[in-house]
Amino acid sequence: MSKVKPALLRGFDQEYLPREQLQFNALVDLIRRNFELFGFLPLETPSAERKEVLTSKGGIEKEIYGLRRLADDPDDEAATKGAMRFDLTVPLARFVAMHERELAFPFRRYQIQRVWRGETPQARKGRFREFYQCDIDIIGRERLGYLAEAEIPGVIYRVFREMGIGEFLIRINNRKVLRGVLQNFGVHESKSSAVLRLLDKTEKEDAAHTRKALGQEGLSAKDADRLYDLIAGKRGTQATFAALTEMAPNDTLRQGMEEARKIVAAMRDFGVPESAFAFDLGVVRGLDYYTGTIYETSLVNSPEVGSICSGGRYDDLAGYFTDTRLPGVGISIGLTRLFSRLSEAGLLKAPRRTPAEVLVTTMEDQPMSAYLELGRALREAGINTEVYLEPAKLRKQFEYAERKGFRVALIVGGDEAARGAVKIKDLAARTETSCARGDLLRSVANMLQLPVA
């Protein structure tokens, strides 16, 4: 028979072998547990939404995947009127507008799902056309106080601390402060978006290039230099505040500074230590959407990994769908990319538990029912256990155990059966002990560092 080549599609090719999938799932569990610890409620939305919903906020048509039936069906609404989501914010906006009356506000939701984007994939950089995002947002109805902006870094701090991926820095800035600074430099409102886009790239672009481009937006050479140094200079929180205080104040700047100081103080109350954050004017974020605090997070010792999490405060989530004003703040972890970069940087730990904890090896001259009973007893104690179903040479069974990554193997041959004992092999340490059948659960749980059931 002629064969079909088993292969994947470009950009839809991030697939893990079981060991990696376990690591990935452990990250998802960790993120989810921490999101729930702060009272965020889970949401999952359908993969496809109405086109007019997806494009309402200005989704870019050429990057959106639509659906079609392989054999056309004009009655299929998803195929004729739908497309796949490209982020989790637009579906959230649609969801909140649809269920405004059923939700309790402030509405705190988390969402961990795949999104699809027709961008150029770069597997090496962890960029795919299908990837996971993990989002949290806090949405107020009509109003939302500044404390929500301080809580978000509190959540993120706990997530990355528990991940144990080394030192990280939550960099925050404030859009009002940025606007105040631009006013101060005489940048006209109509030019401010363009200037912010230039300032967003100071970490990637050559300084001379940016200064020149600022000049083209109307700044004098001296002002362009001063603005560039203010934004791109790394100072730390206190020095940045001091630099801003020295500037001639205007209302926007004053208001932004006041907000920023309060939020920074509250972040400490939310448990973010001084060493883990910085107020940094270089965090700009391109989107006009943001109006208050904006966030970027990066790894101190692995800057090549890039931003691992970003977001910000916005004034109105769902203006395209409802007249109710829904101010909010949110942040997103691009998990597929993060996983791939952490994996490359060697920063991923083995998950604490795996389905391959105990392998009960089997021998032909012993009754299978005794092995199966052993397996059941271990499972009832919450220990993940597989019974090797086809009695074979022990060497073959150990080979299987090694490949699959089992931690413990149990052996009951004629000798052990006669003595009511079980031989326990620690597959990592390559040591072997023996215990009475009655002590087995405790011994194995100990070896796996599980609470004794």
Next chain:
Amino acid sequence: MSKVKPALLRGFDQEYLPREQLQFNALVDLIRRNFELFGFLPLETPSAERKEVLTSKGGIEKEIYGLRRLADDPDDEAATKGAMRFDLTVPLARFVAMHERELAFPFRRYQIQRVWRGETPQARKGRFREFYQCDIDIIGRERLGYLAEAEIPGVIYRVFREMGIGEFLIRINNRKVLRGVLQNFGVHESKSSAVLRLLDKTEKEDAAHTRKALGQEGLSAKDADRLYDLIAGKRGTQATFAALTEMAPNDTLRQGMEEARKIVAAMRDFGVPESAFAFDLGVVRGLDYYTGTIYETSLVNSPEVGSICSGGRYDDLAGYFTDTRLPGVGISIGLTRLFSRLSEAGLLKAPRRTPAEVLVTTMEDQPMSAYLELGRALREAGINTEVYLEPAKLRKQFEYAERKGFRVALIVGGDEAARGAVKIKDLAARTETSCARGDLLRSVANMLQLPVA
């Protein structure tokens, strides 16, 4: 501003409010935990696969969704050569063929993901165009013994027992037995697929209709009656075996019976009690793909829910992709449908934990930092806690707590602060107690029935 209507697409409209989503997630967690308990490893595959991969096993083109860019892009492989998966078996076959050398066999994998099918949606019946499947399979290389066929019901039994959805029955049958029976009735090999399809519908079709159709396939009226009664009559395992033993034996029947008896005996060793399964000739399953044991599971007291889980033994998973013979056995839970039917039948329990465990209420005349510190302490103890961020009338905060489903509210006013105490409100029982700050974690953990941290 003119608004976009926030609405969903027909068939892509199964979306849960947070409380339901929590119930759904609790089911997924339970299923996953039990799959892992038996040593099944996790797998996730991309949403889109190559068209020739998807259709290799005879996927039905008109039911498959393809992708396209909203603005066409001839360079996008997913849009030009890909389509969305319609089940989890074809991606598994492709995966195993691709990674044959990297996997340990028997390969035990579970997969819990969405699939997409262009069928007619019926929300009332829990049928959607996008839905979750939860699959397990055990794949051997070149060979796979019969014990794997007995283990699958062992897993399924544990899953549904823990779900606590009432009495259920795992009905099994054996394709070899069925083929032996047909041989016995003189049904020619070329007619057996058609006859099996008729017998597959005895529970839905009128008896007279099926008997007549069997006649059209060449059976005498007497044989059609006898065959119908044999297949459709509900007898229980022992009576069915007895009825089969009375038939004139042929090799296929003899072999099938021997297998069936061994598998039934081993199912008991895997912990499936007599009351939870039946060997039932009425379980036929349309697909030619199955060659050994086949499974269907249903709720004894809610037959209207229909089959909640089905699958079977097959001879070769990935013959379209590789020359290696990969015999296997697997089963699938259609989770979206199951959830919707269980919900309708009132069989879903509230999840044991929710992100809304403790609400720390706040008052304007007390320092917010004290409340935030309380929240941190509870979270460090693993208790899901939200601090109400905008001090307001207590009535308003309790309203929020009720809507979101919090279990406990904490109150620290001036009195409590002065005494170093905390008032604890059990929101379900509507009772109130008070305790010293130092005893708070233990009191709250007790109230929530969590292990004390």
